Amino acid sequence: MIDLFVQDLLSQQPNFDHAPAWLKSLRANASDRLNYLKFPTTKDEEWRNNNFSELKDIALTTVDSIVEEPITNPIHILDDHILPESAESLITFIDGRFSHEFSALEGLPTGVFIGSFKNFTHLGIDLAASLFPHIGKYADPEDFFVALNTACIDDIAVVYIPKNLNFAPTLQLLFVSHQGSISQPRCLIIVESGGSLNLVESYIGQDSPHFCNTVTEIYLGANARINHTKVQRESDTAIWISHCAIAQERSSSYTKNAIVLGAKKSRTNLQVQQLGEHTETNLNGLTLIGGEQISDTHTAIAHNFPNGNSQQLHKCIADERSHCIFNGKILVAQAAQLTNSKQLSRNLLLSPKARIDTKPQLEIFADNVKCAHGATISQIDADELFYLQSRCIDLESARKLLTYAFAAEVISKIPVDSLRETLSEVVLAKTH
């Protein structure tokens, strides 16, 4: 039996008649899967800490508000989020729709395609040969929310970097939830062999209860490099579910800095597949929440070939009554000899009512590997506080400084100056 919530959502989808046949069939297949996939509940092991059932209520009341009317100018929220480094390499989607006004793609090198899929189609540019081998191939098709996203694909934020091209500017993908609704962004990032990209994916929202269900698929050809920063600063009433699936060919290097600050409830799924030897994956994560926020991060790195490297640092800071969950899988297949993998989950509890659950999971089937993992949950160290107090600093500022320092380890890895500075300020302002 198809979920009522799903039925409602699907029936509200605009008809994308110009869609190529392959995209139509991708959507149809996902729709079919929704006939048997169940809306996850806390009875499902992977979802037991975070219950999204309230989505059904929100969806049913707001789905009508998706109408084809011009987007009112949300410049006041956008201004703070557009990176100066990306002044000429920016794609903005507002409430799920591509915004020409707030996108800037000047003088792209030949062979580079960045922008809205729909727009390319309108312009008669056929990207099927480049996109088709990848779209829908990496994100788990059997995941309920991935299927939901795929069944509703209307537009796609496309980034295509051809062979051996180093795309120098910082590329920003900005997704704004403005009116209060449901948006299901879909991104496809392809960096062909030897290419490189510095990418920032930002999610922001205005105060309104809305639901954002995003899927990003990323492909790195052999020797390709991506540095990917993902920042979620949704409004505190939003529900945000994100899937990011990365496929890495041999000798490629993928580095991710994921920052989660907003949303009432959020869920991040991150899946990395190493598809060749000597592949490198670095995942850094920071979740900083308070109030009644719940944030759930599930990551999985699959080492399938020899000589793979992975490093993961995940940090959670939970204040007030918030609840952080981290579940980090490392899979080392039998063929993946000489894998070197490190995972560290470090967590800071700022309040006795806050909660943190962390669960590193190692599944190792190769015998000659180096795998280390660790998890700590701590409070602010009383001796460190005293040290700062003995240097004239009051207790509150000392707590702030130490919390900031904990977060700074991840923020300092972001390769975009303006973003690093903004986030430092945001974190300082958020801690008390």
Add this chain to the structure above:
Amino acid sequence: MIVENSKVILSVKNLTAEVEGVQILKGVNLEVKAGEVHAIMGPNGSGKSTFSKVLAGHPDYAVTGGEVIFKGQNLLELPPEERSRAGVFLAFQYPLEIPGVTNSDFLRLAYNTLQKQKGLAELDLLDFDDYVQDKLKVVEMNPSFLSRSVNEGFSGGEKKRNEILQMAILEPKLAILDETDSGLDIDALRIVSNGVNQLSTAENCTVLITHYQRLLDYIVPDFIHVMESGKIVLTGGKELALELESRGYDWITEEVKV
């Protein structure tokens, strides 16, 4: 230096304190006047560090009796940050590492907090940098230590130097140096002692906690106290250090018993 008619900066009377229900300080008496340098020596575990942390206001230690007057003010009723702002400085025996906080941010925050307290102008990054460069010279410290996290990965001796740098920046009225000499190599000992001497004036005072006579060759104390089982059991001039060096502490214990 002993200055006639100089003001009493610190007056400790019958101070008793405990940690986790165990009494450590058992009636400490000490008076330190402006301009003076005092040394406290004594066996391991006798309560020297406890005494210094009680003065700085460490929350683990509960004062159970006695009084501490600092510049006419009851020190014991102040929270730690107000004690430091009033001019009490403790150079820790084991300085902590604070990963993620750069030394320069930390020093600037401490300094500006103090400036604000005094009603003086806070310094911005550039002006503070100028100010710090001068202070680095006091302890002959390499500026590269400013951009590193506070004490993180510093060697034992570098941590001690960093403590004295903080002292140079905050210009306290009472500096308590808890075994600042231990872990310093011969050159560093001379440099750090020089720094401490430069910082000492007729207006402030210093309490050195040490195990070694060697330090006292560089920073010459006006008084030496011996602490034993949570009390100051003997006070003498600088020559006492030589006697302790050759005879140890046992004879004092014997005499105190008699």
